[in-house]
Amino acid sequence: MTRILTITLCAISISVPAFAHSAQAKVGTTRPVGNGNPSSINCYLKDGTFSRIATKVCKTNAEWARIRIIIDKGDRAN
Secondary structure, three states: OHHHHHHHHHHHHHHHHHHHHHHOOEEEOOOOOOOOOOOOEEEEEEOOOOOOOOEEEEEEHHHHHHHHHHHHHHHHHO
């Protein structure tokens, strides 16, 4: 019984920071560009292609900045 309790408490303590980190995400209607703290999470609501339900896309600012660079390179190539 104590082993099960110990394992359960360890699993909860490991997963709590992940839930706390995702609760701090900012949600907007436009795609973020990656400004600000590289490790903070920003989200935006992406319109569904085949449905009316919008999906929430979340990434860190560092990832959004990389995406923005790729998009800008594509725009310059055309």
